[in-house]
Amino acid sequence: MPETILYCPFCQKQTIKAFHRPAYTGVGRSRGSGQSSTYSTHHEDEYIILNGCSDCGKPINEVREKMGFKKKGS
Numbered sequence: 001m002p003e004t005i006l007y008c009p010f011c012q013k014q015t016i017k018a019f020h021r022p023a024y025t026g027v028g029r030s031r032g033s034g035q036s037s038t039y040s041t042h043h044e045d046e047y048i049i050l051n052g053c054s055d056c057g058k059p060i061n062e063v064r065e066k067m068g069f070k071k072k073g074s
């Protein structure tokens with residue numbers, strides 16, 4: 001995965017390291033008895049935040065939350 005630098009949502013400095021995973025659609029194949037069928041799985045693109053802000057000292061979990069990368073359903 002390509003590593004990228006994001007802006008801190010609190011102090012707007014480029015201090016947040018993240019992996020960017022682009023959206024992709026994968027094709028899977030399920031094996032049954034004799035028959036096989038394909039299905040597709042769609043994944044939204046996402047950023048995986050790797051550190052908090054070294055400038056304003058915000059911890060990684062607050063940066064994630066502020067950027068809206070909460071897990072769905074929470």
Ligand SMILES: [Zn+2]
Nearest residue numbers: 008011053056
């Ligand atoms: Zn900051």
